[in-house]
Amino acid sequence: MRRRRLLWQLYVFYLFTIIVAFLAIVGLTPRFFRALYVDATSQDLEARARLIKEQLVGLSDPARIDALCKKLGRESSTRITVVDFAGNVLGDSDEDPLRMENHGDRPEIARALRGQAGSSMRYSQTRQMQLMYTAVPLEVDGEIVGAVRTSVPPGFVASALRSIYVRITVLMLVVVGLFAAVSLVVSRRVSRLLGELGRGARSFGRAELGRRLPISEIAEIAALAESLNEMAARLDERLRTTTRERNEREAILSSMQEGVLAVDSSGCVVEMNVACGRLLGVDPDSADGRAIEEVLRNVELQAFVGRALTSAEPTEGDIFVAGAPDRFLQAHGAALRDADGRRAGAVIVLNDVTRLRRLERVRRDFVANVSHELKTPITSIRGAAETIGSGALERPRDAERFLEMIARQADRLNAIIEDLLMISRLEQEEERRELELEKGSIEPVVRAAIRTCESEAAAKDISIETTFEGGLTARIDVALLESAVVNLIDNAIKFSEEGGTILVSATKEADEIVIRVRDEGCGIGAQHLPRIFERFYRVDNARSRKLGGTGLGLAIVKHVAQVHGATISVQSSPGKGSTFVIHLPAA
Numbered sequence: 001m002r003r004r005r006l007l008w009q010l011y012v013f014y015l016f017t018i019i020v021a022f023l024a025i026v027g028l029t030p031r032f033f034r035a036l037y038v039d040a041t042s043q044d045l046e047a048r049a050r051l052i053k054e055q056l057v058g059l060s061d062p063a064r065i066d067a068l069c070k071k072l073g074r075e076s077s078t079r080i081t082v083v084d085f086a087g088n089v090l091g092d093s094d095e096d097p098l099r100m101e102n103h104g105d106r107p108e109i110a111r112a113l114r115g116q117a118g119s120s121m122r123y124s125q126t127r128q129m130q131l132m133y134t135a136v137p138l139e140v141d142g143e144i145v146g147a148v149r150t151s152v153p154p155g156f157v158a159s160a161l162r163s164i165y166v167r168i169t170v171l172m173l174v175v176v177g178l179f180a181a182v183s184l185v186v187s188r189r190v191s192r193l194l195g196e197l198g199r200g201a202r203s204f205g206r207a208e209l210g211r212r213l214p215i216s217e218i219a220e221i222a223a224l225a226e227s228l229n230e231m232a233a234r235l236d237e238r239l240r241t242t243t244r245e246r247n248e249r250e251a252i253l254s255s256m257q258e259g260v261l262a263v264d265s266s267g268c269v270v271e272m273n274v275a276c277g278r279l280l281g282v283d284p285d286s287a288d289g290r291a292i293e294e295v296l297r298n299v300e301l302q303a304f305v306g307r308a309l310t311s312a313e314p315t316e317g318d319i320f321v322a323g324a325p326d327r328f329l330q331a332h333g334a335a336l337r338d339a340d341g342r343r344a345g346a347v348i349v350l351n352d353v354t355r356l357r358r359l360e361r362v363r364r365d366f367v368a369n370v371s372h373e374l375k376t377p378i379t380s381i382r383g384a385a386e387t388i389g390s391g392a393l394e395r396p397r398d399a400e401r402f403l404e405m406i407a408r409q410a411d412r413l414n415a416i417i418e419d420l421l422m423i424s425r426l427e428q429e430e431e432r433r434e435l436e437l438e439k440g441s442i443e444p445v446v447r448a449a450i451r452t453c454e455s456e457a458a459a460k461d462i463s464i465e466t467t468f469e470g471g472l473t474a475r476i477d478v479a480l481l482e483s484a485v486v487n488l489i490d491n492a493i494k495f496s497e498e499g500g501t502i503l504v505s506a507t508k509e510a511d512e513i514v515i516r517v518r519d520e521g522c523g524i525g526a527q528h529l530p531r532i533f534e535r536f537y538r539v540d541n542a543r544s545r546k547l548g549g550t551g552l553g554l555a556i557v558k559h560v561a562q563v564h565g566a567t568i569s570v571q572s573s574p575g576k577g578s579t580f581v582i583h584l585p586a587a
Helices: 006-055 062-076 107-113 154-205 219-255 274-280 299-310 354-389 396-432 442-459 478-494 541-546 553-563
Strands: 079-084 089-092 118-124 129-140 143-152 259-264 269-272 315-321 327-337 343-352 438-441 463-468 473-476 501-509 512-518 567-572 578-585
Touching: 006 062, 006 118, 006 129, 006 143, 006 154, 062 079, 062 089, 107 118, 107 129, 107 143, 154 219, 259 274, 259 299, 259 327, 274 343, 299 315, 299 327, 299 343, 327 354, 354 396, 438 442, 442 463, 442 473, 442 478, 442 501, 442 512, 473 478, 473 578, 478 501, 478 512, 478 553, 478 578, 553 567, 553 578
Parallel strands: 463 501
Antiparallel strands: 079 089, 079 143, 118 129, 129 143, 259 269, 259 343, 315 327, 327 343, 438 473, 501 512, 512 578, 567 578
């Protein structure tokens, strides 16, 4: 449907109204003025007839009466006719009375002969034109003896009326023009004011609530503008309150480590915080309004959401999310209710328990590994002791071999215990922050560690190459850092082939002191890299035990790095060697 501007609707209405009024006035005024003017002309003719009647008093000779009529007719531009009581024409200003027919049947004369003034308008057979007649009774001594009639042609009346009509028409056209101009101005003004109100309402609809509409002097429009301004102020206040509450809610949800997922009763996502998106690998912004099946491909979580939507009681469950890395989530679901207390959906809180599960697995593995590591030397010692007790003492060579086995396994058991005690002490110092670190040079510590391992390297014909950047200092515990580097070099020697090369370097990169130990050994598979710093974790159990390791060396290195506020990393691939890196904060 086509819409028209209010300006033209108002203006057309006003213009139509004035045109109708103009046509009505122009149509009705001629009749009114004609009647008025005819009445006035009739009265004028009557007055003339009465004046003529006064001059006829005392005249009885028809010739003299006719002469007087012709004289007065010429002077007054009026046709004058005098008749006797029988209707015979005694005198006429325009014609010869003798040739004129009896006028007794004329309406105006008949009325005058009855004693009353009479008027009529009709076609004159004598003059061959339309005339207006007025007749009055002619009296002598109170007795009606005839009638005096005056007449004028209606053209005179029409000419006068035309003059009046022209003036009225011109005046009405001027009035119509003025009214049309005033209507246009008023319509434009009203349209402009309403347009401002419309633009203001549209700006309010776009949430531009700081704008205020001007107040017009027109009471109704002013009331509407004030109402709109008051509405905008209230909306602005409510919007600010809603925005503040939403920002507070989003800030709370964003700061939570737990994932929060809210769905409506149909299973479509209503809210998802950043933590939930991170845990599930989903963009929270793209999830709004979409069904949970579209957002998540995890069957366990979809089933849990379904249970949360249908269960009358809070629900709990564990969910596994495959990815890089895999995650274990603990889910808690409860009903989501609207302002009236009706169930509107469900809210699910997700806690990442991956680290706890990993720690539980590490604890189980540690208990199993430490039991195995301790049981092996104890079993060997017990077996050797039982062998000696069952008669080996009588064979000195066998007794000596079993005693050496006992001593070796006791040393191994002692090394395991010492390493465990060292890790325990490092953990306690890390928690209590009791370790005193002092600013020291890095190069002497690394060189001391290399000297400690030189004999073992020489036994396998392994060369140790070094690269040092001068002036490297950091806040360190010299003994602990040296033991960490010794462990790294010792591992590199153990897992390198004879005649190989080990590169030890210390350089500064950005704000870190980087100590690298690189070997050309067998390397480590990618599946083992995340766990090699766990206690008693072995990539190759048989080879590690054969080489005499306790399985705690890299765990010690990790804890030494942590008490220094450093990190340890590894790069390795099977058959290409390994590179262990300690990242120390520079002094």
